[in-house]
Amino acid sequence: MNNTARRSAIFTGLAIASVAVLTACGTTSGSSDGGSAADELGDFEGSVSILAWPGYVEDGSNDPTVDWVSAFEEQTGCTVSSKTYGTSDEAFNLMKTGGYDVIAASGDASLRLVASGEVAPVNTDLLENYDGIFDFLKEKSWNSVDGVSYGIPHGYGANLLMYNTDVFPDGLDSWSAVFDDAAANAGKVTAYDSPIYIADAAVYLMATQPDLGITNPYSLDETQLAAAVDLLKTQRASVGEYWSDYLKEIQAFETGNSVVGTTWQVIQNSVSTGNTEVVLPKEGATGWSDTWMIASKAKSPNCAYAWLDYIASPEANAQATAYFGEAPSSIAACDFRDDCEAFHAGDADYASQIWYWSTPIADCLDGRTDVKCTDYSAWATAWSEIKG
Amino acid sequence: MTSNAASPLIERAGIPPHRHTPARRVSVFLSQHARARLGLLLSAPLLWLGLVYIVALAALLVTAFWSVDSFTGEVSTTWTLDNFVTVFTGAVYQAVTLRTVGIALLVTIVDIVIALPIAFFMAKVASPRLRRILVIAVLMPLWASYLVKAYAWRSVLSEGGLLEWLLSPFGGQTPGYGIPAIVITLSYLWLPYVILPIYAGLERVPDSLLEASSDLGAKTGRTLVSIVLPMLWPAIIAGSIFSFSLSLGDYITVNIVGGANQLLGNLVFTNVGAANNLPLAAAIATIPIAIMVVYLTAARRSGALESL
Numbered sequence: 001m002n003n004t005a006r007r008s009a010i011f012t013g014l015a016i017a018s019v020a021v022l023t024a025c026g027t028t029s030g031s032s033d034g035g036s037a038a039d040e041l042g043d044f045e046g047s048v049s050i051l052a053w054p055g056y057v058e059d060g061s062n063d064p065t066v067d068w069v070s071a072f073e074e075q076t077g078c079t080v081s082s083k084t085y086g087t088s089d090e091a092f093n094l095m096k097t098g099g100y101d102v103i104a105a106s107g108d109a110s111l112r113l114v115a116s117g118e119v120a121p122v123n124t125d126l127l128e129n130y131d132g133i134f135d136f137l138k139e140k141s142w143n144s145v146d147g148v149s150y151g152i153p154h155g156y157g158a159n160l161l162m163y164n165t166d167v168f169p170d171g172l173d174s175w176s177a178v179f180d181d182a183a184a185n186a187g188k189v190t191a192y193d194s195p196i197y198i199a200d201a202a203v204y205l206m207a208t209q210p211d212l213g214i215t216n217p218y219s220l221d222e223t224q225l226a227a228a229v230d231l232l233k234t235q236r237a238s239v240g241e242y243w244s245d246y247l248k249e250i251q252a253f254e255t256g257n258s259v260v261g262t263t264w265q266v267i268q269n270s271v272s273t274g275n276t277e278v279v280l281p282k283e284g285a286t287g288w289s290d291t292w293m294i295a296s297k298a299k300s301p302n303c304a305y306a307w308l309d310y311i312a313s314p315e316a317n318a319q320a321t322a323y324f325g326e327a328p329s330s331i332a333a334c335d336f337r338d339d340c341e342a343f344h345a346g347d348a349d350y351a352s353q354i355w356y357w358s359t360p361i362a363d364c365l366d367g368r369t370d371v372k373c374t375d376y377s378a379w380a381t382a383w384s385e386i387k388g
Numbered sequence: 389m390t391s392n393a394a395s396p397l398i399e400r401a402g403i404p405p406h407r408h409t410p411a412r413r414v415s416v417f418l419s420q421h422a423r424a425r426l427g428l429l430l431s432a433p434l435l436w437l438g439l440v441y442i443v444a445l446a447a448l449l450v451t452a453f454w455s456v457d458s459f460t461g462e463v464s465t466t467w468t469l470d471n472f473v474t475v476f477t478g479a480v481y482q483a484v485t486l487r488t489v490g491i492a493l494l495v496t497i498v499d500i501v502i503a504l505p506i507a508f509f510m511a512k513v514a515s516p517r518l519r520r521i522l523v524i525a526v527l528m529p530l531w532a533s534y535l536v537k538a539y540a541w542r543s544v545l546s547e548g549g550l551l552e553w554l555l556s557p558f559g560g561q562t563p564g565y566g567i568p569a570i571v572i573t574l575s576y577l578w579l580p581y582v583i584l585p586i587y588a589g590l591e592r593v594p595d596s597l598l599e600a601s602s603d604l605g606a607k608t609g610r611t612l613v614s615i616v617l618p619m620l621w622p623a624i625i626a627g628s629i630f631s632f633s634l635s636l637g638d639y640i641t642v643n644i645v646g647g648a649n650q651l652l653g654n655l656v657f658t659n660v661g662a663a664n665n666l667p668l669a670a671a672i673a674t675i676p677i678a679i680m681v682v683y684l685t686a687a688r689r690s691g692a693l694e695s696l
Binding site for chain 1: 456462478479480483484542546547548549564565644646647648649650655658659660661663664665
């Protein structure tokens with residue numbers, strides 16, 4: 001064999017090998033299901049890995065007085081390791097990489113997790129504290145599919161409007177401060193860095209432009225999405241920065257780089273300068289209702305069930321939801337916290353006014369059948385265009 | 389032949405006979421088979437290179453031709469050109485590409501302008517002792533974490549931060565978070581990568597040439613333009629490749645100090661992280677690769693790479 005022939009033989013071999021490798025990597029199963037729920041529990045595995053929003057799994061390392069993980073570890077012998085995430089999209093991708101037993105998912109991630117088979121149905125009979133959960137949170141579209149429960153509700157709350165009281169001494173009561181009147185504070189407006197923020201614009205449009213006929217901010221047809229995108233593009237000119245890392249927003253409000261924008265109660269609780277205030281604007285708000293779910297490939301399913309049961313117990317549920325600044329899911333949790341009224345805990349009417357995050361899909365969530373709605377990938381593309 | 393010639397040596401006093409250990413046998417085998425020696429030496433790094441660079445790059449390019457199921461997030465392996473059509477026709481991608489290249493060029497220019505005098509001082513003016521100290525000083529920031537440095541700039545550039553405190557007596561104020569902040573931070577981060585090649589290049593310019601130039605009556609500027617710069621050109625190109633390519637792919641600094649702006653790296657990041665659209669992210673990632681190929685080809689054409 002001469003040199004050229006040998007070389008081409010080597011290249012052919014390499015090419016075949018790489019195609020083989022690529023095919024092996026690229027083969028993905030279509031939609032898989034998460035298997036069936038457990039019938040009974042076994043021995044604890046000794047550890048459990050949890051993926052959650054910041055402030056949901058506190059073991060005292062952030063603040064020595066804030067700790068509900070140690071009690072769980074003592075009771076069950078399951079050592080908790082946890083990771084926090086900033087957006088539902090991040091959570092969804094982390095779950096797809098595997099390695100987590102339990103996730104606290106909002107409605108814009110939970111259905112996707114179920115659809116891609118990342119989470120397993122949960123047998124609520126195995127959870128003693130499930131009976132103590134508010135009925136209006138059970139069997140909802142974001143935590144159940146076809147009557148099968150995929151988790152236990154954790155807590156719920158609204159995405160609030162935060163403002164600097166030095167800049168707005170008279171206070172605010174409308175999202176117009178970040179939309180129509182945003183230019184007054186150009187460069188100091190902040191917004192949540194996720195396609196799901198488009199729903200915030202839709203909520204504002206529901207109140208200000210009824211002609212558009214938006215009845216659910218997560219089911220927008222082409223025209224309605226375009227209107228929301230236009231509103232957000234106008235807002236973009238005034239936005240100083242988008243946030244998804246809650247620590248970044250805390251710092252931006254403390255230094256004054258941001259003076260008005262969307263926020264969570266936990267951020268308001270963490271701002272140390274004391275010149276910020278939060279409000280639930282009159283137009284209503286988007287919000288979240290979170291669910292503890294168990295991974296279909298969980299390595300420690302028994303510890304996972306134990307965690308779900310523990311975190312829904314009145315005392316732990318009260319601690320965790322009070323720290324994050326949201327209403328608890330457990331009826332008895334209000335015995336352990338004194339601010340339940342501020343969050344309208346158990347007030348089913350109030351809870352129904354919050355537009356809980358859910359994943360936009362092509363079949364309109366508001367029941368329209370004459371049009372196709374824009375799905376989440378369309379929102380993601382629109383979000384890139386808005387940021388420009 | 390060899391064994392016959394060698395045998396009298398064994399008889400000689402003072403030299404112990406070869407011991408036939410397995411290691412010795414392997415060593416004898418390798419010394420007689422040059423190809424096997426080369427193969428053993430290179431197989432591990434070549435396998436690594438092949439796996440990391442070629443397979444990873446190929447996987448990236450192939451992924452760009454696939455699509456993703458928007459609800460379940462599963463990648464479906466049917467071939468489509470949609471992603472490339474989106475990337476090449478979408479106004480947002482064109483705008484972001486232009487912004488990214490602009491920032492990368494600006495960072496490169498800023499770095500070269502700062503690096504040239506520093507490198508010249510280090511190579512030609514400073515005493516050997518001072519030179520060593522300066523090299524360490526230039527390298528020092530590389531020992532600190534990238535994130536720490538980026539967050540340090542976030543606090544320096546914030547409202548009421550260090551920069552504002554420094555500038556306010558002169559009526560200036562901080563540029564805030566945005567494109568100027570990105571350029572400042574990236575220039576700072578990549579500066580050592582630009583100084584070092586230029587310093588190495590300047591060290592190779594013989595002092596005798598500078599003296600000869602001045603003996604022949606050339607002024608400082610003339611010497612720099614006609615003697616130093618042509619010899620330094622490859623080193624400057626080498627430095628610029630570092631700062632340009634590193635800026636082209638950065639997204640973390642942009643997230644930290646970039647305000648509401650996004651660069652190509654952020655588009656890739658959000659498409660992998662937020663939108664879960666790996667194929668589109670792969671298609672976007674081919675843009676900086678293509679730009680770097682063009683840049684390296686241009687650098688090669690100019691002959692700068694050959695004299696490195």
